Structure formats: structure tokens, C-alpha cells
Amino acid sequence: MSCLSCQTSKETVDSIIINASVYTVNSNFDKAEAFAIKEGKFVDVGTNAEIQEKYTSETIIDAKDQTVVPGLIDAHCHFLGMGFNQQSVNLVGTKSFDEVVQRVVEFQKEKNLNYIVGRGWDQNDWDIKEFPNKAKLDSLFPNTPISLTRIDGHAILCNQAALGLGKVTVNxxxxxxxxxxxxGKLSGVLIDNAENLVMNYWPKSSRQDVVNALLDAQKVCFDYGLTTVDDAGLSPESIQIIDSLQQVGDLKIRIYAMVSASKENLEYYLNKGITKTDRLNVRSFKYYADGALGSRGAMLRAPYSDKPGHFGLLVTDLETFNDAAQRIANSEFQMNTHAIGDSANHAVLQTYSKVLNGKSNRRWRVEHAQVISPEDFKYYNDIIPSIQPTHATSDMYWAEDRLGAERVKGAYAYKQLLNAYGKVALGTDFPVEQVSPFLTFYAAVARQDLEQYPDGGYQMENALTREETLKGMTIWAAYSNFEENEKGSIEVGKFADFIILDTDIMTVDAHQIPNIKVVKTFVDGKEQ
Incomplete structure (x- = not known):
């Protein structure tokens, strides 16, 4: 018998990756060297020898010992909003209101628009840590409406031309x-629902504006290794545009769409039912319980330590919220609620527990879960904490001023939340924070800013391990989307979404994590 007849023929696949340092993020957190891909899915994972003995392909990618991890998932972001930000004044990092005005002036010189929007200012980063006033904008732009959104989206500064659109007065x-x-005069600042007094009269974006924003956002996300994004609040119209772009192949990123809460949207989607394709999943509603801590809109159980008598704001009245929760509980949909303050978290957790009593595996989420009373952590045994680690390192400079030394211990308590539920879904909340998932990873494990402050890390008892963090950005995020059987790890049968990194994120010195670069991003086994 000839030797040739002893050999089994190799299976032809679409591509093979070899010589890789693969973190599979499977249930054992196993490592591998190689894998084979066919028809957009992983068909085998193993050693170089095992994969090369069994498979052949015209496309063999030598990873040259670089690190490979599953495609990253951002469990809470504003994908479409970030895309629109590419077309507006970027105010992130401004160190004074004068700098804000300067950027608006420079932007308008270049664009010459009839309406100006911007986003990213944060008065906590300025020497004068007070809300800005519209007077300077009024003098420079008496006839051009301007709306400048605070970094967290929970306050806007409008000039008089913008306030006039909604006939806003001191009353x-x-x-x-x-x-x-x-x-006794309008400052121009509108907080939370008051934003609608102006923005309901703002010109609506055209379909082409939305398309451009989505494609711009996709490019940014692929550059950072994100292959799935959970957009925390989309209109039915935007979701339809996303679906059409995905169907024709222009939008390749996968999107978990949370439907923006309204009576009409709730009615529409409860009647329509869940929408699920390989790239789009519409099965959740996004509600707001309160505002943000930075603008003192987060609802607290005791007054703000730096503003006596002020408790924050409930954005959705409890009757509306409880009614919606009951209706969603009677459907297959998930409810995802923004809750920052301890009072808002308490109210949401109480409602969730009541309407979900006797129902299992519903995976309802609290988005942010930022300030929790000690006695409320136990409610997270059946509720997914969807958290954004960079909030801790952005807010740590002033969080104790807002909350006081005792209450702040229950803030940004990611390890406690992990221990309560067993999983955490990690995101960035971009464009509130930067898009980079490596900043998320660094903030979760080091609990420091880029200047390595504070020494030793911020409330390190709530840091996550690297393994927990990678899971939170892959398999646990997928789980929070009911998608753990199709993505989130490099395993046979799952979508071939993965990224190649220039540095081993699991072993490099922690302070080098923010500098990690994505060499290549793959969706369905195809390089993007």
C-alpha cells in the first residue's frame, strides 16, 4: 500500500489563522494557536499542527505570534450619536468656556451652517466649575441657533436663537x-427633559445624514476592534435605516438595538415582536430613570453633599415606568434602564423584582448601576449590571464631593456587582467617554487615569481582573444580548468575529494597555 493512500484528504476552508496567541474566552478560558473559518464561522480551533493537518485554504494568515481575541462588544454606547458627532463641534477636553466658544467659532468658519450642534463640554474640567451662560454665544451668533450638549448628554447650552425655537421663557x-x-434670566442651560423644549423644534436629520453618520461610526469602531455595538436608544426610523444598510452589505458591524422608550415605540414593537438577523437584534427597550451625576441630575436618596436640599431628578415618572415594566415583562422583550443615583437604582430594582417575580432568564439590565445603597446589591442577583469602567476614572475627581465619603463607597462598585450577578456587561457609553475599548480595559483593572492617578488606583477593592474584563467585553456582553451562542468567544459554530492586537492585553504592563493597537478586525472571517 502506498503512503499516499494512507493520507486523508484535507477539508478546504475559506481561511486559516496560524501562529497566533489566541484567547478563546471559552468556558475554560483556553488558549489556542490556530483556527479554521468556513462560511463566516469558526469550524475548528486548536494547535498549528492540528489545524494544518486537517484543513487547507488559499487564504492562510500568519499572525506572527500576535494576540488574537474575540471581536469586542461595547455593551452600552451611542453608535449613531457618535456618528453624528463626526459632523458637529467636538467639545471634548475643553478646559474653559472660552475654549468652547473658540471651537464653535472655528467650526462655523469652516462649515457655515444654519444650525450648529456640538457635544463634549464638562464644567467639572474647568477652573470655574459652574454651568456656562449663553451671553457670549448670543453676542457672537445672534441669529444662528446653537445647541451644545454636555459630555453626558444630560444638559445642553442653547443661545437665545435656539431658545426662541421653542419659545422658552423663565416661566x-x-x-x-x-x-x-x-x-432672574435664562442662562441657556436646559437639564434632562427640558432639552426637549428646544430640540423638539430642531430640524430633523435627513435619511442621508443618518446613513453618513452610521458609516462614519462603523469606521471608527472597526479601527478599535469593536464588531458588535449595543446602541442605547434608537428610534424605529433609525433602526429601519440600519437594517436596510446591513441587508445591502454597507453596514457590516453587528448592532444590538435598544429602542428609545416612548408610548408609541412600546406599542409598535410589542405588536411587531422581536427582530433578529445575523447583524441586527431588536429585543430591548431603553428607559431613563434619572439624569447624570455630573450635572446633579442623578436621583439620590439623601441630598447632594455639595448642594444641600437638592436630590436630583426622576426623568420618567414612576407610574409610566411601572406600567411599561409590567407590559414588557409580559412580552419576550428585555428592559434596559439608565439608573445613576442610589434612589433611581432602588426604584428600578424594586420595580424589576416585582414584575419579574416567577419569571426566569429575562436578563433585564440596569445601565450604569452607578451609585448603589449597600442593602440594594442583593437585588442584582437576577439583574445584569451593564457598566462603563471609564466613568469611574472620569468621575473620581468630584464624585466624593457630590456623594460624600460614605455614600461614594457604593459607587462604581464593579466587583461587588460582579459578585452579585456573576457576570457584568462592559461598555464605554461613547461619545460620553472615548470609543477606545482599551481605555475601558485599563480603567477596569487599574482604576487609574492616563496620568496614573491616583497612586495605587481608585477604590481598588472594586477593580476587575483581566480575565473578568475580557469576558465582560466579549462573552458576558454577548450573554446580556441573548447572543452568547453565536458570538463572544472563539469557538466552533460561532461567527468568525475576531481581532489581532499588536500587544498581549493579558500580560502587558497595565499602564501600556491604553496604547494597544488593533492590527486587523475581522467580521464573518473577512477583514474590515
């Missing part, structure tokens, strides 16, 4: 929002 009132008055 304007709205539930769940505040029109900020200074010395």
Missing part, C-alpha cells in the same frame, strides 16, 4: 427637567 416648566435661571 417654562417640564416634568423631569430643569430650565436653569440665573439672576
Amino acid at each position: 417654562s416648566k417640564i416634568d423631569g427637567g430643569e430650565v436653569v435661571i440665573e439672576n
